[in-house]
Amino acid sequence: MPYFLGYTYVAVFLLFGILIPVGALLANRLLAPRHPDPEKLQAYECGLATPSDNTLPYNVRYYIFALLFVVFDVETIFLYPWAVAFNRLGLFAFVEMIVFIGILVVGLVYAWKKRLLEWL
Amino acid sequence: MGQPYLRLAAAALILAAFVLGTAAFLVWFERKLLGRMQVRPGPNRVGPGGLLQPVADILKLTVKEDILPEHADRPLFRLAPLMAFVPAFAAFVVLPFGPGLVSADLNIGLLWILAVSTVSVLALIAAGWASNSKYALLGGMRAAAQMISYEVPLVLSLIGVVLAAGSLRLGRIVAAQAHLWFAVPQVLGFIVYLIAATAESNRSPFDLPEGESELVAGFHTEYSGVRFAFFFLAEYSYVFLAAAIATLAFLGGWSGPFLPPVVWFLVKTYAVIFFIIWLRATLPRIRIDQLLSFGWKVLLPLSLVNIFLVGLFRFI
Amino acid sequence: MPEAFGILTLATLGGALGVVLATDVVHSAYFLVLAFLGVAGYYFLLGGEFVGAVQILIYAGAVAVLFLFAVMLTRRRADPVWGRSPARWLGVGGAAALLAWLLLTHLERHPWPTKLPPPAPHNTALIGKALFRPFVVPFEVVSVLLLAALVGALLLARKEGGAS
């Protein structure tokens, strides 16, 4: 398939992906009733009045997992070209990639040893 | 000049119909199966065998009032369902249903699905944040933490496949399995993929983001009507996509004797979906600490071992 | 093609403008995602398929999530986003406008090539090969950099010594 034709398909799919929900929302706007009242518009809170501002104190763990994710995600982007070209690369590239992964595994082991992989 | 545009629009329309139909069918399939596994009939009122139940559900959701909670972040609240659905639909552009039966066989096909589906994480965070409700927010954060934790083993488990096929093009990956399904030499990768993909689509036993007993309904607590429907649609699209990738990357794709390729592809995909639903019916929900440490301490090392083994076997 | 370029320019620069002008940091983060996706679109347009996919995967998928988590961990409703002194507005705005003017007029004078060579079908394999022939040292350095970043960031983000 020619390169640009393929991405034209992608563009058309993106367009349709937007048009379908927009169309459904328009249909909803025409068909659905609209009777807002203050009780209904409150956020769910087991029957109590809802505090208007929900800035909760968060667990920093979330950020730690996001951190690990970013670093290992970057690792995978170097693995893909390596895997695709693997048959043409030979042993040298294999060893280089083991070194690359090995260095990052050190980071994982560090996080593991420091008990950062646990949810406390 | 008119004809290529016609083809483009036709492909998108057919796929759109397929995605909507599949999501509706999956809802019925899952409810029916769960019912059977729990020794109850499941939906059986609307249409034969309850087959029209999802159609009724969709109609109901379309005419429901669209509630925008007070104090919500309006633009983000409105956009979140779109952000969830568009990438799910865009992923289907590279999905081959048979030899040549694909809208766009991109060179980076597999990577396109993986890249586009990560964007959905942002939709969940947006929904959680914009609702301005603590249950939704916690659900959104949990969903995001879970999805990013299982994204890494998921992607790594597929590296072995790419390595063996030497291409990211999905057609090539299927062709490379002409003699042996990748699920056989790469059992480890296949198992890691199945678990990670189940967790990615936030399904039981990994459905913590919407753990009803603690978080009401997770990130879509405040959503109703059509907007809720699109979150659902996106979720079921991802279930289908996860099973389809399992089929294409590990189970030989559309290849098989006697039956036409499309049928084989769908049979294999639905077998994987059956397995995912079976998991849901069998296993209890795990805790978030178990979930995260399992992803990082078990699945991630296992997927690295899989890559190493596949690479090593190439030299022997 | 020109249409695609126009739409992408709208998304990219619109997103960037949104990042700068939005009063809510969460909105800024989502505008940032729009700009990232626009840039990914340019990469596809330029035949850099792999880099385009990576742009979506890393920037829209990972970096944006990191930003959002950080925003949600540190956000205070009362934090003003703007409120700089008029002198700073004038200074920075003037400097930015001058820079933009310099860059754009300079760009206009140069006869740039208009013909894009056809995209290589084996984009990803080419990158793989180049990564292990001429670029193998920087490639290994990247892993050390990532390790350093990981350990450093983990140390900083750890819960120790902080009440929050």
Next chain:
Amino acid sequence: MPSLGDFLAVGAGLFVLGLFGALMKRTAVAVLMGIELMLNAANLNLVAFAAFSGRISGQIFALFVIALAAAEVAVGLAILLSLFRSRATVRMDDIDLLKG
């Protein structure tokens, strides 16, 4: 067909907007976002030059820049988090640890 200059012009626009944001925003997270925009502008130029010259090295550089940017954001935001924990603020004016 857009020329190389058009891509570079978009890169320039992105860079200027990023610079303006980085210098004008008060919340530190937003400043980092401006820096990300500038890095993206540089990357766009790299890939554009690579494409128009028919060579691959620009794209490899872009990959390295992406890896670098990810590492930079990870560390930058971690610094912010630890600052926020000790000072309860992410406003740039209030962060003056070095001013005795």
